[in-house]
Amino acid sequence: MAETHRVQEKSLHERIMGDVEGRILSGEWPPGHRIPFEHELTLEYGCSRMTVNKALGELVKKGLIERRRRSGSFVTQPHGQSAVLEIHDIQREVEALGLLYDYKLDNRELRKANAEDRVKLEIASNAQVLAITCRHFTSDVPFCLEERLINVASVPEARDADFSAVGPGSWLLQMVPWRAAEHRIRAISADRRVAEALAIPNGTACLVIERRTWSGQTYITQVKVTYPGDRHELVAHFLPS
Incomplete structure (x- = not known):
């Protein structure tokens, strides 16, 4: 019994x-x-x-x-992890947490590169870029804000891609081979624009990952991804030298 x-x-x-x-x-x-x-x-x-x-x-x-x-x-709030030395797909990152994923394109602009674009992608003054702002969600809660530049000369297919259904990061990983990348990681306090995009209070601590990828001597894309600081962490695995 x-x-x-x-x-x-x-x-x-x-x-x-x-x-x-x-x-x-x-x-x-x-x-x-x-x-x-x-x-x-x-x-x-x-x-x-x-x-x-x-x-x-x-x-x-x-x-x-x-x-x-x-x-x-x-x-709890979703708490994601990223490998510091990897280029990861945000959709897979969310789904690995066992959460529902959603995506929203906020802005897509094909334009002549401005001074800031030229510095970020090291391109000529007459070059064209595709500037994209989008957000990734978990169960209707903003997971991160993505702000991306694509060098149209390196990825001409991007000119006709509307990115309304698929995020630019996922699209690029499938479409364009990359040879090398660099990451910059920093902390910021959310200003009004970021706070509204991520539905968090002004001044909230956020984690920012900026990355450039290139093929040969040409940069393909530059992206800044901003996460609410209490929902994300970076993980690195390494061996003794």
Whole structure:
């Protein structure tokens, strides 16, 4: 009889975990949503409080929820990771977190390179660039802001790509072979423009990754990706020299 009780407790613990996790990953319970209190889940599932506590504890370990003393449990903000020395696809980065991905193109402009563009891509004064501003989302929450320049001479196909459905980073990784890249990483405080784009308060600490990629002696693209600082971290793996 005792063994049967333990099996039932285990299956209930897994069921509670699965139900809560499913609602989070589907977007039904977005970041910041309060999870029902333990006594509410105890009544809903007809189980002991210990079983509920164990299920929620496992979800805390997975990074899906956080517990706040005297307030309850809440869905956490997505916390992504990027390898410092890799060019990663933001859509895959989001989906690796088990979250729903969405994308929005905010601006696309084909123009003659201005002075700032020429410095970033080391191109001539008569060169053309495609300037793109877009955002990536997790379950309707802004994940990062992407601001990109594409050297049209290096990637003439970009002239006809509208990027309304596919992000420029994903498109470039599929279309254009690159030979080398450089990263610059810095912290900023969100100004009004960035704060509005990422739905965060003015002055919020943000992580900025700037990258240029090139093929041969020609730069292909320059991109600046801005993340809310509490939702992203950089990871590097290395060996002793």
